[in-house]
Amino acid sequence: MRKRTAVIAGIAVLAIGGGVAYAAWSSTGSGSGSVGSTTSANSTISAVDGAGGLYPGHTVSYQVTINNPNSYPVRVTGISAGSSTLVNGCAAGTVTSPAVTNPAGTIAAGQTGTYTLQATMSADATDECKSQSFTMPLTATLESAA
Amino acid sequence: MRRALIVLAVLLALSPVSNAADNPAKAFTIADVGTVTGLVPGGTVTRKVRVTNPNNQDIKVTRLDTSVGRPSPNCPANAVTVDALAAPFLVAKNASADVPLTVRMTSSAPNGCRNLTFPLTYSGTAIKP
Numbered sequence: 001m002r003k004r005t006a007v008i009a010g011i012a013v014l015a016i017g018g019g020v021a022y023a024a025w026s027s028t029g030s031g032s033g034s035v036g037s038t039t040s041a042n043s044t045i046s047a048v049d050g051a052g053g054l055y056p057g058h059t060v061s062y063q064v065t066i067n068n069p070n071s072y073p074v075r076v077t078g079i080s081a082g083s084s085t086l087v088n089g090c091a092a093g094t095v096t097s098p099a100v101t102n103p104a105g106t107i108a109a110g111q112t113g114t115y116t117l118q119a120t121m122s123a124d125a126t127d128e129c130k131s132q133s134f135t136m137p138l139t140a141t142l143e144s145a146a
Numbered sequence: 147m148r149r150a151l152i153v154l155a156v157l158l159a160l161s162p163v164s165n166a167a168d169n170p171a172k173a174f175t176i177a178d179v180g181t182v183t184g185l186v187p188g189g190t191v192t193r194k195v196r197v198t199n200p201n202n203q204d205i206k207v208t209r210l211d212t213s214v215g216r217p218s219p220n221c222p223a224n225a226v227t228v229d230a231l232a233a234p235f236l237v238a239k240n241a242s243a244d245v246p247l248t249v250r251m252t253s254s255a256p257n258g259c260r261n262l263t264f265p266l267t268y269s270g271t272a273i274k275p
Contacts, residue, residue, distance in 0.1 A: 027205060029270040031176030035193050035226070035249050039261035074171035088177040142255065146189030 002085030042071040043107075045079075045138050048102075048114065054095065054134075057123040066140055067115050068107040069131050073145040075106045079115060089128035098135055106145040158196075172200045175236065176210065176268035179244055186224065188253035192246045193228065195268060198235040206275035208234045212247060215265035220258025226251050228266065236275055 007050065044065050051062030066073045082097035083091075097119045107113040119136070175188065179194040199205050202258040212228035229248040 019274045026271055026273045027171035027173055027201070029174035029176050029207070029210075029272065030196060031174075031195070031268040033178035033193065033195060033268065034263050035181075035185060035191060035228075035236040035266060036181070036263045037181060037185040037226075037251060037255075037259055037261060040186075040257075071184070073207075074187060107258070144187035144189065145254075146186045 003075050012085060013049065026122075038071065040144075042092050043069065043074070043140060043142055044066050045140055051119070054121040056121055056125040056129075059118050059120040061116050062068045062119050063114055063116050064138065065112045066142070067112045068105065068109060068142075071109050073108050074142045075140050075145040076103050076113065076140055077101070077113065078141045079103065079117065080139040083117075084134040084136050087132050089130075090113075090126060090132050090134075093122070094125045095119050095134040095136065097138070108144075153200055155187070166194045171211070171272075171274075174205060174207070174259060174270070175201050176199075176270060176271060178266075180193050182249070184261075185249065185251045187251055187255040187259070188248050193266070194244050194246050196242050196244050196264065197235075197237050197270070198242040199272075201238060202239050204239050204275050205237050205239060205272035206234050207231070207243075207270055207272045210245070210268065210270040213269075215267070216246075217262045217264055218258055222254065222259075225255040225259045225266050231270075 002102035025084040041059045046067075048063035048065060051060055053060050064079075066076060079100040083093045088091040097117050100115070100117060103115050105113055119134070177196050177198070178187045178194050182191050182193045184191050195210075197207055197210075208231075210231040214226045214228060216223050224262070227250050229250070231247070235243060235245055
Protein backbone atom coordinates (compact mmCIF):
# COMPACT_ATOMS: atom_id res chain seq x y z
CA MET A 1 0.00 0.00 0.00
CA ARG A 2 2.82 2.36 0.86
CA LYS A 3 4.52 1.57 -2.46
CA ARG A 4 1.37 2.25 -4.45
CA THR A 5 0.89 5.59 -2.74
CA ALA A 6 4.44 6.54 -3.57
CA VAL A 7 3.84 5.77 -7.25
CA ILE A 8 0.73 7.90 -7.31
CA ALA A 9 2.50 10.75 -5.59
CA GLY A 10 5.30 10.57 -8.16
CA ILE A 11 2.90 10.73 -11.06
CA ALA A 12 1.02 13.58 -9.47
CA VAL A 13 4.19 15.60 -9.07
CA LEU A 14 5.09 15.05 -12.71
CA ALA A 15 1.69 16.19 -13.90
CA ILE A 16 1.70 19.27 -11.71
CA GLY A 17 5.14 20.10 -12.98
CA GLY A 18 3.75 20.12 -16.50
CA GLY A 19 1.06 22.53 -15.44
CA VAL A 20 3.58 24.96 -13.99
CA ALA A 21 5.48 24.98 -17.23
CA TYR A 22 2.32 25.89 -19.07
CA ALA A 23 1.56 28.78 -16.77
CA ALA A 24 4.93 30.35 -17.50
CA TRP A 25 4.66 30.06 -21.26
CA SER A 26 6.86 32.26 -23.33
CA SER A 27 6.85 33.26 -26.95
CA THR A 28 9.40 34.58 -29.34
CA GLY A 29 9.27 37.29 -31.94
CA SER A 30 11.31 38.31 -34.89
CA GLY A 31 11.44 40.81 -37.69
CA SER A 32 13.72 42.88 -39.80
CA GLY A 33 14.39 46.50 -40.52
CA SER A 34 17.10 48.95 -41.35
CA VAL A 35 18.88 52.13 -40.37
CA GLY A 36 20.88 54.44 -42.60
CA SER A 37 24.11 56.30 -42.24
CA THR A 38 24.48 59.76 -43.63
CA THR A 39 26.91 60.88 -46.26
CA SER A 40 29.50 63.58 -45.68
CA ALA A 41 30.09 66.84 -47.47
CA ASN A 42 33.56 68.28 -47.98
CA SER A 43 34.66 71.42 -46.23
CA THR A 44 36.29 74.44 -47.78
CA ILE A 45 39.36 76.28 -46.48
CA SER A 46 39.39 80.03 -47.00
CA ALA A 47 42.03 82.61 -46.27
CA VAL A 48 41.36 85.35 -43.76
CA ASP A 49 42.59 88.67 -45.06
CA GLY A 50 44.90 90.76 -42.97
CA ALA A 51 48.07 88.79 -42.54
CA GLY A 52 51.15 90.59 -43.79
CA GLY A 53 54.60 91.69 -42.89
CA LEU A 54 56.55 88.87 -44.45
CA TYR A 55 60.17 89.51 -45.32
CA PRO A 56 63.06 87.13 -45.96
CA GLY A 57 63.66 84.81 -43.04
CA HIS A 58 60.62 86.03 -41.11
CA THR A 59 57.59 84.11 -39.87
CA VAL A 60 54.09 85.53 -39.43
CA SER A 61 50.82 84.08 -38.25
CA TYR A 62 47.89 83.91 -40.60
CA GLN A 63 44.41 82.56 -40.29
CA VAL A 64 42.17 80.34 -42.34
CA THR A 65 38.56 79.38 -41.90
CA ILE A 66 37.19 75.92 -42.46
CA ASN A 67 33.49 75.46 -42.92
CA ASN A 68 31.38 72.46 -41.94
CA PRO A 69 28.52 71.92 -44.38
CA ASN A 70 27.44 68.73 -42.58
CA SER A 71 24.56 68.22 -40.21
CA TYR A 72 26.88 66.96 -37.50
CA PRO A 73 29.85 68.51 -35.68
CA VAL A 74 33.33 67.84 -36.98
CA ARG A 75 36.85 68.30 -35.73
CA VAL A 76 39.90 69.08 -37.82
CA THR A 77 42.45 66.32 -37.47
CA GLY A 78 45.06 67.94 -39.67
CA ILE A 79 45.92 70.79 -41.98
CA SER A 80 48.55 70.04 -44.55
CA ALA A 81 51.81 71.85 -45.05
CA GLY A 82 51.61 74.61 -47.64
CA SER A 83 54.03 76.01 -50.15
CA SER A 84 53.45 79.17 -52.15
CA THR A 85 52.88 79.06 -55.89
CA LEU A 86 54.82 81.15 -58.40
CA VAL A 87 53.67 84.74 -58.24
CA ASN A 88 54.92 87.59 -60.46
CA GLY A 89 58.45 86.22 -60.69
CA CYS A 90 58.68 85.23 -57.04
CA ALA A 91 59.63 81.58 -57.11
CA ALA A 92 57.26 78.88 -56.00
CA GLY A 93 58.05 77.64 -52.54
CA THR A 94 59.27 81.03 -51.29
CA VAL A 95 56.69 81.01 -48.52
CA THR A 96 55.94 77.82 -46.63
CA SER A 97 53.55 76.83 -43.90
CA PRO A 98 54.12 73.74 -41.73
CA ALA A 99 51.46 71.12 -41.21
CA VAL A 100 49.25 71.23 -38.14
CA THR A 101 47.90 68.16 -36.40
CA ASN A 102 44.79 68.02 -34.22
CA PRO A 103 44.21 71.71 -33.69
CA ALA A 104 41.91 72.44 -30.76
CA GLY A 105 38.19 72.82 -31.12
CA THR A 106 35.27 71.45 -33.07
CA ILE A 107 33.12 73.00 -35.75
CA ALA A 108 29.40 72.79 -35.11
CA ALA A 109 27.04 71.66 -37.84
CA GLY A 110 26.76 74.32 -40.49
CA GLN A 111 29.29 76.57 -38.80
CA THR A 112 32.84 77.73 -39.54
CA GLY A 113 36.02 77.40 -37.51
CA THR A 114 39.06 79.67 -37.59
CA TYR A 115 42.57 78.24 -37.36
CA THR A 116 45.88 80.03 -36.96
CA LEU A 117 48.84 78.87 -39.02
CA GLN A 118 52.41 80.07 -39.48
CA ALA A 119 53.99 81.26 -42.73
CA THR A 120 57.70 81.72 -43.23
CA MET A 121 59.42 83.50 -46.09
CA SER A 122 62.62 81.95 -47.33
CA ALA A 123 65.78 83.83 -46.42
CA ASP A 124 66.82 83.94 -50.07
CA ALA A 125 63.59 85.43 -51.38
CA THR A 126 64.22 87.70 -54.32
CA ASP A 127 63.09 91.28 -54.85
CA GLU A 128 60.21 89.99 -56.95
CA CYS A 129 58.69 88.73 -53.73
CA LYS A 130 58.15 92.24 -52.33
CA SER A 131 54.54 93.34 -51.87
CA GLN A 132 53.10 90.14 -53.11
CA SER A 133 50.17 88.07 -51.97
CA PHE A 134 51.06 84.42 -51.71
CA THR A 135 48.72 81.57 -52.42
CA MET A 136 49.28 78.26 -50.66
CA PRO A 137 47.10 75.28 -51.48
CA LEU A 138 46.10 73.58 -48.21
CA THR A 139 44.25 70.43 -47.44
CA ALA A 140 42.47 69.69 -44.21
CA THR A 141 41.27 66.37 -42.89
CA LEU A 142 38.22 66.29 -40.69
CA GLU A 143 36.25 63.70 -38.79
CA SER A 144 32.91 63.47 -37.09
CA ALA A 145 32.84 64.92 -33.61
CA ALA A 146 29.34 63.61 -32.90
CA MET B 147 -2.19 -0.77 -9.02
CA ARG B 148 -5.46 -0.22 -10.83
CA ARG B 149 -6.12 2.80 -8.67
CA ALA B 150 -2.76 4.17 -9.63
CA LEU B 151 -3.55 3.80 -13.31
CA ILE B 152 -6.87 5.55 -12.89
CA VAL B 153 -5.17 8.43 -11.11
CA LEU B 154 -2.59 8.61 -13.88
CA ALA B 155 -5.27 8.69 -16.57
CA VAL B 156 -7.14 11.46 -14.80
CA LEU B 157 -4.02 13.52 -14.34
CA LEU B 158 -3.01 13.16 -17.97
CA ALA B 159 -6.46 14.16 -19.12
CA LEU B 160 -6.26 17.29 -16.98
CA SER B 161 -2.79 18.17 -18.08
CA PRO B 162 -2.82 21.24 -20.33
CA VAL B 163 0.38 20.30 -22.17
CA SER B 164 -1.40 17.71 -24.23
CA ASN B 165 -0.35 18.98 -27.65
CA ALA B 166 1.30 21.90 -29.39
CA ALA B 167 -1.90 23.20 -30.89
CA ASP B 168 -3.06 24.27 -27.45
CA ASN B 169 -0.04 26.48 -26.97
CA PRO B 170 -1.32 30.07 -26.85
CA ALA B 171 2.11 31.55 -27.45
CA LYS B 172 2.04 32.62 -31.08
CA ALA B 173 5.16 34.39 -32.24
CA PHE B 174 4.98 38.17 -32.12
CA THR B 175 6.38 40.33 -34.87
CA ILE B 176 8.85 43.20 -34.79
CA ALA B 177 8.93 45.78 -37.56
CA ASP B 178 10.34 49.21 -38.24
CA VAL B 179 8.28 52.34 -37.69
CA GLY B 180 9.30 54.77 -40.37
CA THR B 181 12.70 55.39 -41.88
CA VAL B 182 15.72 56.32 -39.83
CA THR B 183 18.89 57.77 -41.29
CA GLY B 184 21.58 60.14 -40.08
CA LEU B 185 24.05 57.79 -38.45
CA VAL B 186 27.47 59.43 -38.21
CA PRO B 187 30.67 58.31 -36.49
CA GLY B 188 30.30 58.71 -32.76
CA GLY B 189 26.62 59.49 -33.12
CA THR B 190 23.39 57.76 -32.18
CA VAL B 191 19.96 57.61 -33.72
CA THR B 192 16.71 56.24 -32.36
CA ARG B 193 15.16 53.39 -34.30
CA LYS B 194 11.53 52.91 -33.30
CA VAL B 195 10.14 49.42 -33.77
CA ARG B 196 6.60 48.12 -33.48
CA VAL B 197 5.94 44.87 -31.64
CA THR B 198 2.68 43.24 -32.62
CA ASN B 199 1.09 40.64 -30.37
CA PRO B 200 -1.19 38.20 -32.22
CA ASN B 201 -2.17 36.37 -29.05
CA ASN B 202 -5.42 36.65 -27.21
CA GLN B 203 -3.42 37.35 -24.09
CA ASP B 204 -1.19 40.21 -23.12
CA ILE B 205 2.54 39.56 -23.38
CA LYS B 206 5.51 41.10 -21.68
CA VAL B 207 8.51 41.45 -23.96
CA THR B 208 11.58 40.81 -21.88
CA ARG B 209 14.26 40.65 -24.53
CA LEU B 210 14.67 42.35 -27.86
CA ASP B 211 17.99 41.84 -29.57
CA THR B 212 19.11 43.29 -32.85
CA SER B 213 21.81 41.99 -35.12
CA VAL B 214 23.23 44.41 -37.65
CA GLY B 215 24.11 43.29 -41.14
CA ARG B 216 27.14 44.46 -43.05
CA PRO B 217 26.10 46.31 -46.18
CA SER B 218 29.63 46.93 -47.46
CA PRO B 219 32.98 45.17 -47.11
CA ASN B 220 34.49 48.63 -46.61
CA CYS B 221 32.54 49.16 -43.42
CA PRO B 222 33.60 46.99 -40.45
CA ALA B 223 31.12 44.59 -38.97
CA ASN B 224 31.15 46.29 -35.59
CA ALA B 225 30.72 49.82 -36.90
CA VAL B 226 27.03 49.92 -36.00
CA THR B 227 25.45 48.40 -32.92
CA VAL B 228 21.99 48.49 -31.41
CA ASP B 229 21.47 48.66 -27.68
CA ALA B 230 19.49 45.92 -26.02
CA LEU B 231 16.00 46.65 -24.79
CA ALA B 232 16.16 49.15 -21.94
CA ALA B 233 13.27 47.69 -19.95
CA PRO B 234 10.58 45.03 -20.40
CA PHE B 235 7.29 46.30 -21.77
CA LEU B 236 3.74 45.06 -22.16
CA VAL B 237 1.94 44.49 -25.41
CA ALA B 238 -1.81 44.09 -25.03
CA LYS B 239 -3.55 41.15 -26.65
CA ASN B 240 -4.06 41.56 -30.38
CA ALA B 241 -2.38 44.95 -30.27
CA SER B 242 0.92 46.65 -30.93
CA ALA B 243 3.39 48.68 -28.95
CA ASP B 244 6.22 50.89 -30.18
CA VAL B 245 9.56 50.87 -28.49
CA PRO B 246 12.67 52.99 -29.20
CA LEU B 247 16.02 51.33 -29.74
CA THR B 248 19.29 53.22 -29.64
CA VAL B 249 21.56 52.68 -32.63
CA ARG B 250 25.21 53.68 -32.37
CA MET B 251 27.96 54.15 -34.89
CA THR B 252 31.46 53.84 -33.50
CA SER B 253 33.57 56.97 -33.71
CA SER B 254 36.21 55.04 -35.65
CA ALA B 255 33.84 54.16 -38.48
CA PRO B 256 35.71 54.80 -41.74
CA ASN B 257 34.50 56.56 -44.87
CA GLY B 258 33.35 53.18 -46.15
CA CYS B 259 30.44 53.42 -43.72
CA ARG B 260 29.03 56.58 -45.33
CA ASN B 261 25.66 56.62 -46.97
CA LEU B 262 24.81 52.98 -46.31
CA THR B 263 21.64 51.23 -45.25
CA PHE B 264 22.35 48.74 -42.49
CA PRO B 265 19.96 45.78 -42.37
CA LEU B 266 18.67 44.95 -38.92
CA THR B 267 17.37 41.58 -37.76
CA TYR B 268 15.25 41.60 -34.64
CA SER B 269 14.60 38.75 -32.26
CA GLY B 270 12.80 38.83 -28.96
CA THR B 271 11.32 36.86 -26.13
CA ALA B 272 8.10 37.47 -24.28
CA ILE B 273 6.40 35.94 -21.30
CA LYS B 274 2.91 35.97 -19.97
CA PRO B 275 2.80 39.00 -17.66
